[in-house]
Amino acid sequence: MVPNDAIIKKFMGIVRGRRCAQHWRYGSPRIHAELVAQGVPCCENTVARIMREAGIAVKTKRKFRQTTDSNHNHPVAENLLDRAFEVEEPNTSWVADVTYIPTREGWLYLAVVVDLFSRMVVG
Structure with missing residues (x-):
């Protein structure tokens, strides 16, 4: 069945109204x-073809992907600082963190080591 102009006009009105509302x-x-x-x-x-020809694409919501698995048998590092972040001399306590940076080419991983005394990046 080939859609006539009246059907396409009604269709486009619904599509444009729903796209903004939803x-x-x-x-x-x-x-x-x-x-x-x-x-x-x-x-x-037919609806899918008309949408494709009109350049109407739907933004899909991505499902949240869990990245941390705490249920494992691997050894876990001890908590040596026990949240005591105030230190008296340099180079006695270093802390580290890893962050993920999304780019157009993929993910970048940034690892930083900081001296707690001077708050300077040491690695």
């Missing part, structure tokens, strides 16, 4: 269901 999350299945509910005869593949 923060760009309505895809072809939801738009198809809404068109059918309003009595517009069409199939989901």
Whole structure:
């Protein structure tokens, strides 16, 4: 079934209205269901094709990925500082941290070692 201009106009009105109202999350299945509910005869593949030809893409929300697994049998380092971050002389306590920086080319990993006395980066 080839959609006529009236169907396409009604479709585009619904798509543009829903995209703004739903923060760009309505895809072809939801738009198809809404068109059918309003009595517009069409199939989901036609809706998907019209959206693709019109350059309408849906932003999908990514699922949260857990990156820490604390349930393991590997040895865990002792807590030598026990939150005593005030030290009396340099080079007696160093702390480290790792952070992840997203870039267009992928993730960068930044590791830093800081002397607690001077708060200077030592490595």
